[in-house]
Amino acid sequence: QKEVEQDPGPLSVPEGAIVSLNCTYSNSAFQYFMWYRQYSRKGPELLMYTYSSGNKEDGRFTAQVDKSSKYISLFIRDSQPSDSATYLCAIRETGGFKTIFGAGTRLFVKA
Amino acid sequence: EAGVAQSPRYKIIEKRQSVAFWCNPISGHATLYWYQQILGQGPKLLIQFQNNGVVDDSQLPKDRFSAERLKGVDSTLKIQPAKLEDSAVYLCASSSLPSGGSTTDTQYFGPGTRLTVL
Numbered sequence: 261q262k263e264v265e266q267d268p269g270p271l272s273v274p275e276g277a278i279v280s281l282n283c284t285y286s287n288s289a290f291q292y293f294m295w296y297r298q299y300s301r302k303g304p305e306l307l308m309y310t311y312s313s314g315n316k317e318d319g320r321f322t323a324q325v326d327k328s329s330k331y332i333s334l335f336i337r338d339s340q341p342s343d344s345a346t347y348l349c350a351i352r353e354t355g356g357f358k359t360i361f362g363a364g365t366r367l368f369v370k371a
Numbered sequence: 372e373a374g375v376a377q378s379p380r381y382k383i384i385e386k387r388q389s390v391a392f393w394c395n396p397i398s399g400h401a402t403l404y405w406y407q408q409i410l411g412q413g414p415k416l417l418i419q420f421q422n423n424g425v426v427d428d429s430q431l432p433k434d435r436f437s438a439e440r441l442k443g444v445d446s447t448l449k450i451q452p453a454k455l456e457d458s459a460v461y462l463c464a465s466s467s468l469p470s471g472g473s474t475t476d477t478q479y480f481g482p483g484t485r486l487t488v489l
Contacts (some may be wrong), residue, residue: 264413302482303483358427
C-alpha cells in the first residue's frame with residue numbers, strides 16, 4: 261500500500277465550478293499536510309499547509325483534514341482557467357525529515 | 372529574493388552516458404533536496420542535505436547516482452551510467468529551517484531539469 265494515494269485525474273471543470281481534490285494516507289504518524297500546485301514545466305509551489313483536523317481557508321482555497329479517516333481534501337471555489345495545473349498533496353511526520361508526495365491530480369478549468 | 376536556480380533545463384543523452392545537474396538554492400537556506408519526478412508521478416526524494424551533510428539518501432540508487440553539496444551552498448547530482456528508466460524531471464528544492472524541526476518548513480522548488488535517456 262502506498263503511503264499517499266491520490267487520483268491522477270484528469271479532472272475537467274467549467275469556470276466558476278467548485279473543485280474538490282482528495283488524498284488518503286496510510287500512517288497515522290503523519291501530522292503535517294500540504295498542498296502544492298505545479299504548473300506545466302515548473303517546479304511545485306506550496307499552496308497551503310495544516311497540521312490539525314478541520315478546515316483552513318485562504319482566499320478561494322480551503323484545506324480540510326480528517327485524521328480519523330486519514331483523508332485530506334483541497335477545495336477551490338470559483339475556479340478560474342489560471343487554476344489549471346497539477347495539484348500535489350504532501351505529508352510529513354512530526355519531527356520527520358522526509359516529505360512524501362502524492363502522484364498529483366491534473367486539473368483543467370475551461371473558460 | 373532570487374529563487375532556486377537549476378541548470379541545464381533540458382538534457383538528452385544516450386543510455387550508459389553520464390550526466391550532471393547543478394542547483395543553486397535560495398541564499399541562506401540550510402536544507403537542500405533533490406527529487407526525481409517521473410511523468411505522471413509525484414516527486415520522490417533522492418537525497419537531502421543539511422548544510423553540507425547528508426540527512427537522508429535512503430532512496431538514492433548509489434550504484435549510479437551521486438550528489439554533493441559544496442561548502443553547504445551549491446549542489447550537483449550526477450548519474451553514471453544512465454539507464455532508460457532515469458528519464459524524469461530532476462527537481463532541486465531548498466528550505467530555511469533545519470530538517471526534522473518541530474514545524475513544517477516551506478520547500479521552494481526550482482524549475483527542474485528534464486532528462487531524456489535514449
